[in-house]
Amino acid sequence: MNLWIAIGLTTAGCYLFKLAGLLVPASALERPLVQRLAALLPVALLAALTAQQTFAVGSALTVDARVAGVAAAALALVLRAPFLVVVGAAVAVTALVRALGFG
């Protein structure tokens, strides 16, 4: 049940953000500080999420096969690979490293 509440909240929140951009008069969101925070907020969240989902097991930090996978994704990004290749590289390398018996 709790999960459905979380899904409902996420749905409503994400939709309202999308709609707000289309409906709100441009001036409201055009203050420089608001613009900058809006540009930087996803940077902070995505960086923290990337790091956590690479190194976290529950509330502990560890180094396992995921690190190799995410490193492969980073390399693919540097090589300007398409989105699907980036994700595929991470999955394949992680699986390979696990198959070899590490992490």
Added chain:
Amino acid sequence: MKDVKEQTAATAPRQQAPPGGPADAAAAKPDRAVIRDSLGVGVAVGLSGFAFGVTSAGAGLTLLQTCALSLLVFTGASQFALVGAIAAGGNPITAAAGAFFLGTRNAFYGLRLSQLLALPRWVRPFAAHWVIDETTAVALAQPGRRATRLGFAATGLTLYVLWNLTTLLGALGAEAIGDTAAWGLDAAGPAVFLALLAPMLRTATERAVAGVAVVLGLGLLPVLPAGVPVLVAALAAPLVLWARGRRSRGSEEEPYDAKGADR
């Protein structure tokens, strides 16, 4: 095929609207070329819904819950954040908060798009559902209103259909797959985040924010309840802005986008 990240980097964060008027679009781009751009992005990203379906099922969400997320939330980073936080044992409300904050950027995409698409008011509540990274990236890369609208609609449709189909397949397949970790699928989430993040790291400011956020997110992980460290890490954005403001006080800084554009 054009590269999503390249387009996102080149277009999405730019704040100054290029003149979106149809008249100046001497470069009347053929519809076919617009559709090709749209399909390139829509198919590539749409297929990665499979990774979401598997991840979500692995996090313990039911088939219905997993599909509801893709149908109703339809913004990948928020979806991955929500199921990732739930998988980590986070409180569902905290997990929703992380997903919610990641969704803020879509409001700013919508702001840019509303100027370029110039949609009738009654269409906006429907179009809003497709206002995400990829549709914005493709739409902003098109010359003129017609191509912009076509790019937005074609990318949105392709992505919506594929993302939901592959989510369903992924969630169904997760059972057949069994241990998703053995297949490396637990690396899909962070790879998606990294792919969205990479094109944003254009200047020292973004890199500083990312660095501080990583330190906060990892450092606080052992001491705060699951899901909370990510929210605290979001403070990296105001923190870095504040620190930079102090350093360059007096001289009014150059506008943010001027720096973003010089790459």
